[in-house]
Amino acid sequence: MAYSGGKLPYETASKLGHLNVVQSEWVRSLIKDFEASKTELDIDSTIWTEFSDEHIKPLRNIWAVDGSYVKVASDNFPPREVAFVKTALMVLDKARIDKVDKKYPHPLILQDIMSDSGIFHATVFPLKNIRTKVGSNYTKVRHIVRDSIKIDSEGSFYETLKWLAYMKWDPKQKNPSPSFTCPHCHKEIPGLSYDLDEDECPKCNGTVFLTDMIGFHLDMSEDSAPESIASAYMSIMEHLMLFTAIRLSWHHTDKNLLNESLFIKDGPLTLRGQYSKLVPNIRAFLEYAKKQGRSIHIIGQEKNGVFVDHLSTLARFVSPKEKGEKLNYAILSHEYVRREVYRAPELTNPYGRKTNWGEKVYVKLDPKTYIVLNVPTGEYNEDDTFPYNINDLIGFERILATLPGLISHKHEGALFPIGLANAIASMSSYPSAKILQRFFEEYDKKGGSCSIK
Ligand SMILES: [Zn+2]
Numbered sequence: 491m492a493y494s495g496g497k498l499p500y501e502t503a504s505k506l507g508h509l510n511v512v513q514s515e516w517v518r519s520l521i522k523d524f525e526a527s528k529t530e531l532d533i534d535s536t537i538w539t540e541f542s543d544e545h546i547k548p549l550r551n552i553w554a555v556d557g558s559y560v561k562v563a564s565d566n567f568p569p570r571e572v573a574f575v576k577t578a579l580m581v582l583d584k585a586r587i588d589k590v591d592k593k594y595p596h597p598l599i600l601q602d603i604m605s606d607s608g609i610f611h612a613t614v615f616p617l618k619n620i621r622t623k624v625g626s627n628y629t630k631v632r633h634i635v636r637d638s639i640k641i642d643s644e645g646s647f648y649e650t651l652k653w654l655a656y657m658k659w660d661p662k663q664k665n666p667s668p669s670f671t672c673p674h675c676h677k678e679i680p681g682l683s684y685d686l687d688e689d690e691c692p693k694c695n696g697t698v699f700l701t702d703m704i705g706f707h708l709d710m711s712e713d714s715a716p717e718s719i720a721s722a723y724m725s726i727m728e729h730l731m732l733f734t735a736i737r738l739s740w741h742h743t744d745k746n747l748l749n750e751s752l753f754i755k756d757g758p759l760t761l762r763g764q765y766s767k768l769v770p771n772i773r774a775f776l777e778y779a780k781k782q783g784r785s786i787h788i789i790g791q792e793k794n795g796v797f798v799d800h801l802s803t804l805a806r807f808v809s810p811k812e813k814g815e816k817l818n819y820a821i822l823s824h825e826y827v828r829r830e831v832y833r834a835p836e837l838t839n840p841y842g843r844k845t846n847w848g849e850k851v852y853v854k855l856d857p858k859t860y861i862v863l864n865v866p867t868g869e870y871n872e873d874d875t876f877p878y879n880i881n882d883l884i885g886f887e888r889i890l891a892t893l894p895g896l897i898s899h900k901h902e903g904a905l906f907p908i909g910l911a912n913a914i915a916s917m918s919s920y921p922s923a924k925i926l927q928r929f930f931e932e933y934d935k936k937g938g939s940c941s942i943k
Pocket residue numbers: 672673674675676677691692693694695696
């Protein structure tokens with residue numbers, strides 16, 4: 491551009507008035523909104539509630555899962571592309587977390603925790619221009635997905651996939667898997683029969699794997715796979731790792747173990763698009779657990795996106811505004827999400843029906859710390875005013891009583907266990923440890939205390 495100084499020659503902002511478009515009432519309103527900042531009067535304070543943790547015990551066993559992925563391209567032509575995906579699950583005793591300085595954690599203490607409390611999973615996907623003798627890119631990715639899930643941690647994650655797909659928590663049912671699209675003939679398969687790892691497609695007789703049900707092949711062409719395969723795999727593995735901890739706790743002889751545990755996922759409790767096949771089953775499990783009177787404490791923390799942006803515009807108008815004041819939380823109904831966050835009153839589907847297995851909650855812990863959480867409710871309720879109150883969010887009172895002890899004061903609004911899981915998931919290598927097995931062995935040995943040491 492041939493001008494400098496930030497303004498067009500012979501023109502200032504106030505002369506915008508000469509533009510015809512400003513005569514539009516819509517444009518005028520846009521400019522007004524743009525110029526006005528949010529004020530205390532705009533804030534719907536009725537949704538905020540003060541929380542008192544008197545007589546509520548914090549949870550003892552803290553699990554956290556996080557993942558990362560990176561695309562790597564070669565320099566030669568045509569560039570070959572692969573994606574590395576890494577995920578990590580971490581378990582910590584609350585007493586051990588309490589001992590860590592959340593502002594200046596000692597590096598040796600962190601190293602100590604990380605070296606013996608995490609489970610690491612990693613795999614690699616061919617994206618473009620990778621030629622091998624064992625078949626097309628399409629076939630390769632399908633096999634890598636199956637083998638990666640199946641081989642690691644002696645099949646624990648794969649067993650969790652089967653547990654979710656066939657709803658194995660209920661011993662009386664022998665459910666088929668969710669239906670899916672055949673990777674060969676692309677026709678809909680009603681689902682694999684109970685407990686099968688693979689079967690023939692009833693339409694084309696091609697071999698289909700249980701892992702095809704997840705839907706990776708729907709994202710691919712014969713020759714190449716998009717980067718979204720890596721992010722989808724990361725999200726699926728985060729779910730499978732977290733639910734492995736939940737599954738093992740659920741079936742443990744000591745029923746109190748699950749009751750005393752908090753499971754934290756980085757990011758929303760969401761499986762998007764075709765990857766949402768497991769969402770109804772996850773909700774069904776949480777509903778089943780609720781009916782059995784067993785609380786499963788799960789949260790997902792959103793660290794970016796529309797909810798974080800929205801909360802950041804209103805957080806300063808909400809209590810606690812002074813140090814020492816009590817924590818406040820706001821449960822967002824579907825109607826509130828549409829009206830205030832998305833500003834789209836006419837969504838065709840009820841909010842989050844297909845993809846979400848948690849509802850949105852804002853929490854402000856102290857004058858500077860506020861976070862966006864997802865919390866499960868069990869079966870989906872499409873009522874616009876749902877969730878109605880704290881009793882709809884599974885185990886939320888004990889979750890709230892636990893949160894203040896988990897906040898990292900090194901990074902704004904970060905949960906300390908997620909930070910550790912993230913550090914492990916970002917490492918280039920991590921010693922494989924049989925943490926799952928050790929956790930449950932130690933727990934039994936110590937009669938209900940779980941610090942792995
Ligand atoms: Zn077929």
